[in-house]
Amino acid sequence: MPDLSADLAQQKQKLREKLRFRRRHFAANLDEMTRRIAFRAPPAPLAGILNAHNSIGAYAACGGEPDILPMLALWTDEGRIALPHHADRIDTMTFRHWQSGDALVKGPWSTSQPTDTNESTSPGLILCPLVGFDRHGGRIGQGGGHYDRYFAAHPAALRIGIAWSVQEVDTVPSESTDIALDAVLTEQELIITGDRL
Numbered sequence: 001m002p003d004l005s006a007d008l009a010q011q012k013q014k015l016r017e018k019l020r021f022r023r024r025h026f027a028a029n030l031d032e033m034t035r036r037i038a039f040r041a042p043p044a045p046l047a048g049i050l051n052a053h054n055s056i057g058a059y060a061a062c063g064g065e066p067d068i069l070p071m072l073a074l075w076t077d078e079g080r081i082a083l084p085h086h087a088d089r090i091d092t093m094t095f096r097h098w099q100s101g102d103a104l105v106k107g108p109w110s111t112s113q114p115t116d117t118n119e120s121t122s123p124g125l126i127l128c129p130l131v132g133f134d135r136h137g138g139r140i141g142q143g144g145g146h147y148d149r150y151f152a153a154h155p156a157a158l159r160i161g162i163a164w165s166v167q168e169v170d171t172v173p174s175e176s177t178d179i180a181l182d183a184v185l186t187e188q189e190l191i192i193t194g195d196r197l
């Protein structure tokens with residue numbers, strides 16, 4: 001009998017590679033004006049959602065990921081932003097408070113993260129970087145399962161994915177451990193994908 005889970009993992013990996021390539025090229029080829037305005041300010045409904053949360057999980061962009069920290073400056077100044085943190089490659093991902101002026105250091109997965117002395121927090125809203133998405137809340141990430149495991153352990157936290165519009169596909173192959181997004185923000189629109197917003 002064919003191993004369906006191995007097949008699904010393989011399908012996801014193929015899609016991940018294709019979409020990483022697309023993300024990198026799209027981001028590298030943006031014209032100057034689009035680069036300046038994309039993700040510059042949250043659309044009004046999102047600003048309202050951000051205002052309703054005292055702790056907001058964001059990320060320090062790498063590769064072709066949209067840089068959302070400028071858009072979050074207001075909430076950063078109010079001390080409401082937290083960033084993912086890994087103690088090592090085995091430990092689970094957590095979030096730590098981060099303010100402008102605080103250091104960002106290279107974590108075990110080569111992404112930038114707050115230092116070990118920044119305080120831990122459990123954000124009520126998480127803005128997570130995507131490799132791919134669909135309009136039903138399907139999400140594909142870097143393949144580590146870090147966000148999937150975090151979402152499973154913190155189901156009440158709202159989940160908003162961040163992506164360039166070219167990262168959309170019809171349907172992301174879904175595994176039993178995948179947890180759907182509540183919304184996706186692209187440079188073009190805020191797509192509500194769940195019934196919690």
Ligand SMILES: Nc1nc2c(c(=O)[nH]1)N(C=O)[C@@H](CNc1ccc(C(=O)N[C@@H](CCC(=O)O)C(=O)O)cc1)CN2
Pocket residue numbers: 020059060061062063064065084085093109111112129141142143144146147
């Ligand atoms: N900016 C950012 N921060 C983040 C993540 C992320 O995706 N982006 N993470 C998400 O989980 C966590 C870090 N974990 C990660 C786990 C694996 C890879 C990874 O496999 N990277 C690829 C390179 C990706 C590319 O070329 O675009 C690699 O090393 O081969 C990256 C991050 C938390 N912080």
Ligand SMILES: Nc1ncnc2c1ncn2[C@@H]1O[C@H](COP(=O)(O)OP(=O)(O)OP(=O)(O)O)[C@@H](O)[C@H]1O
Pocket residue numbers: 012139140141142143144145146147148149152175177178
């Ligand atoms: N809640 C969970 N408990 C245990 N394993 C999990 C859980 N969620 C995901 N995984 C495992 O993690 C691995 C990667 O999952 P997946 O391919 O969905 O990653 P991803 O969604 O692209 O990555 P990420 O969640 O870091 O953005 C898979 O082997 C998956 O079975």
